Amino acid sequence: MRASAEHAPFIRLSKVGKSYRARGREQLAVSDVTFDVEAGELVTLVGPSGCGKTTILKILAGLHGATGGTVQIGNARFPFDPRRDVGMVFQQALLLKWRRILHNVLLPAEILGLPMAESRERARHLLALVGLHGFEDKYPYELSGGMQQRAAIARALVHDPKLLLMDEPFGALDALTRDRMNLELLRIWKESGKTIVFITHDISEAVFLGSRTIVLTAGPARMADNIEIDLPRARTLDIRTHEAFGAYTRRIYGLLGLAL
Amino acid sequence: MSATEILPRRPALNSDVWSRYGYAILGHLLLLAAWQAVVVIGKLPSFVLPSPAATLQAFTEPNYRWTGNILATASEIFGGYGIAVVSAILLAMVFCWFRPLEMLVMPVLVSLNMIPKVALGPLIIVWFKYGIGPNILITFAICFFPIVLTTSRGLREVEPDLLDLVHSLKGSRWQVYSKIQLPGALPYVFSGMKVGAILAVVGAVVGEFLGSDRGLGYLMMQVQVNLDTPAMFMALLLITAIGIVLYSLVLLLERLVVPRDARLG
Numbered sequence: 210m211r212a213s214a215e216h217a218p219f220i221r222l223s224k225v226g227k228s229y230r231a232r233g234r235e236q237l238a239v240s241d242v243t244f245d246v247e248a249g250e251l252v253t254l255v256g257p258s259g260c261g262k263t264t265i266l267k268i269l270a271g272l273h274g275a276t277g278g279t280v281q282i283g284n285a286r287f288p289f290d291p292r293r294d295v296g297m298v299f300q301q302a303l304l305l306k307w308r309r310i311l312h313n314v315l316l317p318a319e320i321l322g323l324p325m326a327e328s329r330e331r332a333r334h335l336l337a338l339v340g341l342h343g344f345e346d347k348y349p350y351e352l353s354g355g356m357q358q359r360a361a362i363a364r365a366l367v368h369d370p371k372l373l374l375m376d377e378p379f380g381a382l383d384a385l386t387r388d389r390m391n392l393e394l395l396r397i398w399k400e401s402g403k404t405i406v407f408i409t410h411d412i413s414e415a416v417f418l419g420s421r422t423i424v425l426t427a428g429p430a431r432m433a434d435n436i437e438i439d440l441p442r443a444r445t446l447d448i449r450t451h452e453a454f455g456a457y458t459r460r461i462y463g464l465l466g467l468a469l
Numbered sequence: 470m471s472a473t474e475i476l477p478r479r480p481a482l483n484s485d486v487w488s489r490y491g492y493a494i495l496g497h498l499l500l501l502a503a504w505q506a507v508v509v510i511g512k513l514p515s516f517v518l519p520s521p522a523a524t525l526q527a528f529t530e531p532n533y534r535w536t537g538n539i540l541a542t543a544s545e546i547f548g549g550y551g552i553a554v555v556s557a558i559l560l561a562m563v564f565c566w567f568r569p570l571e572m573l574v575m576p577v578l579v580s581l582n583m584i585p586k587v588a589l590g591p592l593i594i595v596w597f598k599y600g601i602g603p604n605i606l607i608t609f610a611i612c613f614f615p616i617v618l619t620t621s622r623g624l625r626e627v628e629p630d631l632l633d634l635v636h637s638l639k640g641s642r643w644q645v646y647s648k649i650q651l652p653g654a655l656p657y658v659f660s661g662m663k664v665g666a667i668l669a670v671v672g673a674v675v676g677e678f679l680g681s682d683r684g685l686g687y688l689m690m691q692v693q694v695n696l697d698t699p700a701m702f703m704a705l706l707l708i709t710a711i712g713i714v715l716y717s718l719v720l721l722l723e724r725l726v727v728p729r730d731a732r733l734g
C-alpha cells in the first residue's frame with residue numbers, strides 16, 4: 210500500500226471477494242483481492258481465462274456487488290459518479306449494426322441524456338483521436354475488426370468517464386492488428402489522461418501496456434502479485450526485446466505456474 | 470494508419486447489380502420459352518396445357534370479371550396480412566414487457582399453430598358465412614404466428630455485454646428496449662413477415678376454394694367445371710403476381726429500414 214492517510218488512491222480494493230450461488234452451492238469467483246489504482250494509471254490484470262478477472266471488472270463497473278471486502282472508487286481530487294464515470298470496452302466491439310459509427314459512439318451520451326450538440330462534437334473529436342476520421346457515416350460492417358474496436362473505444366470515452374474498463378479488448382484481433390492497437394491505446398491513454406484497468410490473458414500485452422500489472426491465479430481469482438512495471442514510459446514495440454521486459458514476463462509465467 | 474486495414478465486404482458494384490437483374494429476367498423468359506416449347510412439341514390440347522398466348526386470351530373474356538376478382542383476392546391477402554403483421558408485432562412487444570404473460574400465452578399459441586389453418590375453413594364458414602371477411606380471417610390465422618414467433622425471438626436476442634454496457638451507465642429498461650431491443654429485432658420481424666407473406670396468399674386462395682362468391686380462387690373453381698384451363702392458368706398467374714407484389718413490398722420496406730449487414734438471410 211503506497212497510499213498514505215491523507216492521499217487516498219482513486220481506486221482501492223481491499224480483501225474483495227465474490228461468490229455466487231450455483232446449483233445450491235456457494236461458488237467462489239474472486240477471493241481476497243487487494244490493490245490500489247492511482248488516478249491516471251494504466252493497470253493491467255493478467256491471468257488465465259475464466260479466472261474471475263471479468264468479475265473484478267464488473268465489480269468496478271458497479272454491475273456486481275462484492276460479497277466480501279470493500280471497494281472504494283474516487284477521492285477528494287477525483288470524485289467518482291458511478292453513473293457517468295465508467296466507460297467499458299469488451300472483447301467484441303458490440304457496435305449496433307443499424308447505426309452509423311458516429312451514432313454508435315453517441316449511445317452512452319444518449320443514455321445519460323447529455324446535450325447532443327456538444328456530444329456530437331466530442332464524438333467527432335474522439336473518432337479522430339482513435340484514427341477513424343472520415344468514417345463517421347459508415348456502418349459497422351464497412352469497418353474491419355480493428356477499426357470497429359477503435360470505434361468501441363471512442364464510444365467508451367464519449368461521456369468523458371474518469372475510469373475506462375477494458376475486458377480483453379484486443380483478444381479477438383490478429384497479432385499485427387493487436388500490436389498496432391496496443392500502441393494506439395498507449396497514445397490514447399496519454400492524450401486522454403484516463404485511468405484504465407485493462408484485462409488480458411496475454412502476458413506480454415499486460416507487461417507492454419501496464420504501468421503496473423496485477424497477476425491473478427485461476428478459480429477463484431486470487432492475487433499472485435502486484436508488479437510495478439519499471440520500463441520507459443514512451444513504449445515502442447522494440448521494448449519487448451529488452452532484457453527487463455523479458456524478466457517481467459518470465460516472472461509472471463512463473464507466478465502462473467508455467468516455468469520457461 | 471486506418472487505410473492499411475482491409476475493409477471487409479465491399480458494397481456490390483453497380484454492374485453486378487445490373488447483371489443480376491439481367492440473369493433473373495433471362496431465367497423467367499427461358500421458363501416462358503420452355504412452356505411454349507412443351508405445348509408445341511407435345512401437341513398438347515389447350516384444356517391440358519394452354520399456351521402462354523391462349524392463357525393471355527382468357528383474360529379478354531368479360532364474363533370472368535377479372536378486375537373484380539383480382540380486387541377481391543388482393544384485398545383478402547393484403548387485409549389479412551396487414552392485420553396479422555400489426556397485431557403480431559404488438560403482441561410480441563407486449564410479451565417482451567410482461568414475461569409471465571408470454572410464458573402463459575406462447576405455449577398456447579404454439580399448440581394453436583399446430584391446427585392446420587386450412588382445416589379451420591369449414592368452421593369459419595359456419596360461423597361467419599362466406600365472403601371476403603371470413604377469408605381475411607383465414608389469411609390472418611395462417612400468417613399471424615410466424616411473425617409473433619420471430620419478433621419475440623428478435624426482442625430477446627441481446628448481447629449480454631451490451632446489456633452490461635447500458636447498465637454500467639444505469640440506463641433504464643425503456644432505454645434498453647427502445648435503443649437496443651426494438652431496432653435489433655427488426656431483421657427478425659422481417660424474416661417472419663417474409664414467411665407470412667407467402668402464407669397469406671395460400672390462406673386467401675384456400676378460403677376462396679372453400680366458400681366464396683368472388684375472388685380468383687373462386688373463379689378457378691367455377692371455370693374448372695367447364696375445363697377452361699386457360700382461365701385457370703390466368704387466375705393462377707394473377708394470384709402469383711399478387712403474391713410477388715406483396716413480397717416485393719416487404720423486401721422494399723426491409724431495404725428502407727434495415728441496413729444491409731443487419732438483414733437476416
